[in-house]
Amino acid sequence: MSRHIDGSVPVVDQPHIRLEFQHGNPKEVGINGCTIEEVIDVLVDKLAEFQKRGLACKENSVALWHLTSARDVLILRAKVREAQGVRGEDIPHESPHLIAELPPKFSEEGTLIEA
Template structure:
């Protein structure tokens, strides 16, 4: 996604499994972590607000859910049956 010539974002996501394809891009979790860091920096400056805190909390929850999913998928790959717990 590109915004304009002065300010843009270009993200290349991982395609395929790392063990088969190698690292060829970032994970969704990486992008979420960058967003959390950016919002935390806003909270330490002129843009501090309750909405940033809510956004940080929700992004951290999303990262936790993705971590649980990854662990469950790794367990499944090893033949261990697990269920997500929130």
């Protein structure tokens, strides 16, 4: 099996889960797998469904906040890499200083309160 430029294998194949990650620059090789952001979106959707049913809780809200924050930072990373002309290349980028976010706030029902 071929490896990513970082040395990792593009397929995760474990009991009960199989993920095929994008391997190579989509502009050069086309779409051949998922991104980390897309995997996070699946998890967000699953937890959001729990929140719409009788399984809503504060822990799910906190997990949703962290997952969406992680996705947003990864999207920012892609934009920064694009702006610096290194997206799709095996070249590090310069990370801008990220402003620390305040901890999330939740209602008594466990719903995330948007700032």
